[in-house]
Amino acid sequence: MDEKCSCDNCELKELFVDSLEEDHMEAVCSSKKEKDYSVGEVILKERTQIREFTYLKSGLVKLFRSDPSGSEQIITIAKPMDYVSLLSVFSNDEYNYSVTALEDSVTCSLNLENLRMMMRENGGLALSLLQKMSRAADRIILDTLEIRKKHLRGRVAYLLLYFSDNVYFSSEFDLPLTRKEMAEYVGMTTENVIRTLSEFRKDGILKIYGKTIQIVNQELLRSISEFG
Amino acid sequence: MDEKCSCDNCELKELFVDSLEEDHMEAVCSSKKEKDYSVGEVILKERTQIREFTYLKSGLVKLFRSDPSGSEQIITIAKPMDYVSLLSVFSNDEYNYSVTALEDSVTCSLNLENLRMMMRENGGLALSLLQKMSRAADRIILDTLEIRKKHLRGRVAYLLLYFSDNVYFSSEFDLPLTRKEMAEYVGMTTENVIRTLSEFRKDGILKIYGKTIQIVNQELLRSISEFG
DNA sequence: GTCATGATATGACATTTATCATACCGTGCT
DNA sequence: AGCACGGTATGATAAATGTCATATCATGAC
Structure with missing residues (x-):
């Protein structure tokens, strides 16, 4: 006011x-x-x-x-x-x-x-x-x-890139969503969002510190988003 | 013109x-x-x-x-x-x-x-x-x-009811879509659309004559659409 | 500090859905 | 008639995803 x-x-x-x-x-x-x-x-x-x-x-x-x-x-x-x-x-x-x-x-x-x-x-x-x-x-x-076209990995990748490209303009940012909310956005279960993020971490695509995400391998993440 | x-x-x-x-x-x-x-x-x-x-x-x-x-x-x-x-x-x-x-x-x-x-x-x-x-x-x-919320059966039910309630205003109508197009609309495979329609027929919910659909058990179809 | 709570995390398993193979049927074409 | 083609149909199987159980961790309430 x-x-x-x-x-x-x-x-x-x-x-x-x-x-x-x-x-x-x-x-x-x-x-x-x-x-x-x-x-x-x-x-x-x-x-x-x-x-x-x-x-x-x-x-x-x-x-x-x-x-x-x-x-x-x-x-x-x-x-x-x-x-x-x-x-x-x-x-x-x-x-x-x-x-x-x-x-x-x-x-x-x-x-x-x-x-x-x-x-x-x-x-x-x-x-x-x-x-x-x-x-x-x-x-x-x-x-x-x-x-809707994408598989789980593609959906999560898409979402992360959305934040990186359109909201925070940086490869490192704090997720404004909980894992549950990410799931509610892209139409999957909370467990699978968590699992997929873990996979990305294991594959060296991301570093994850709680809500802070650092995109390490952007090329790969992008290709997963487009199709992978 | x-x-x-x-x-x-x-x-x-x-x-x-x-x-x-x-x-x-x-x-x-x-x-x-x-x-x-x-x-x-x-x-x-x-x-x-x-x-x-x-x-x-x-x-x-x-x-x-x-x-x-x-x-x-x-x-x-x-x-x-x-x-x-x-x-x-x-x-x-x-x-x-x-x-x-x-x-x-x-x-x-x-x-x-x-x-x-x-x-x-x-x-x-x-x-x-x-x-x-x-x-x-x-x-x-x-x-x-x-x-997006629904399972396959719910999606097909929803689509059939859309035609029945909003386009043809009748429990019997000719589908304007092929099974493939139905699949493209609700985000599933053609085979599963066909399978689901067959199930509905076996369950006595529909009668199917090629593209002509007659909804026999509307109550049930509606409850499947809402959740089943 | 302790407790309760919700978020994150992971595994085992069940269910749902897609894929592949195959067949049948109707239609249009020649 | 015979053929090619796309739509419909069904089953077997594989892959993707969800569910349930459980554990850890961080946070705020008291």
Whole structure:
């Protein structure tokens, strides 16, 4: 909750900047709600009313669905600008997925009705937003298909490379997920995630110190991800 | 290819009707291209330039991706109003999926640049379209997660019920997919699709006459789909 | 510090699923 | 008619994956 207007250093501003006149920008800025979350906190919960359009300013989050039986499926891991609500904000009354923070995160929310109104008045804004959200949905669909094609080793490799290439930009990083969550993301059991990581370690592909992963043989990991 | 304006009986018209003034509606109508496809024909091909916004007026299509290795993954089966291009039209230069007709189908295409322009000028249209496309993308994501949770029997049951409940509205229908395509959709092998169908027949759940399926024990099929 | 708890780890085993071989059937082609 | 071809079908077997049991380790609560 920031009283002053902090939109100037918000990455989402680029969407609005060409689209909105100054006075509208003021309106956006004054109605927005910024919130801080620490690791593990729930950002939003499935089956609750959608009243806001939420996007991620900083941090890392997981989107997931939970079963009556208690099991969870992770839909995607999203970083800033990957997560600008999801499509359902414009087609559903209730969220059909939950979001929790994997790292300390900051979100910013706009009143959904206001945003709809702005979009109606300003097609350029609508189009920009559509494009952003399309990219996110596209990535989810393609990633899911990609993962489904692979065997266990390929799935784990894919996930590790995702973090290395797209989130941390380093061959060494701290996993933001537990082994269980990794399993929920790529659709396998916790034991098999652990086993596969151990195999990679034994094969000299990784060094593992608890949650810290160091990718030693990137070539090999990449070829396992693509097919192995 | 229709010379006269046939938009009056197009289901998509509802999107435009409240949004566009008469003269714009004329523009849409005159620039649109309607095309007929018969079973098996390619409607669009992945890795080709996106120049049009395409939606399905009638028929049934499959969206799929193909591998260098030759294997195909079906992303979704879509009927009219399920398929209004896909999100990528607004975020990509090239299609990342192909579409072919499972039944005789009619598509209608608008020039994408024109549509963009209309959306920029008319936020209401943009918002309506966003909503339609959101629903489609949402369904793909949720279906994929749903299918991933299930075992073979559950997957086949789910697929059969999809056709019965959402496409043909009858307990007896002709499968628009080969067994191989069913396998490509739900992520299993052709042999196992066939085997599972045979099991269902032996268990008295289905009657099978080639491509014609009759669901005899719907209760049981439904419980297998949910979990069994 | 001790305890409880959940995460990580590994092995043995059961189950599920894929692969390979083979056969049959229908359709279109000549 | 005869043939080639792709779809359907089934069984035997191999491979991949899940389940269950158990152990260790780290962490936070008290």
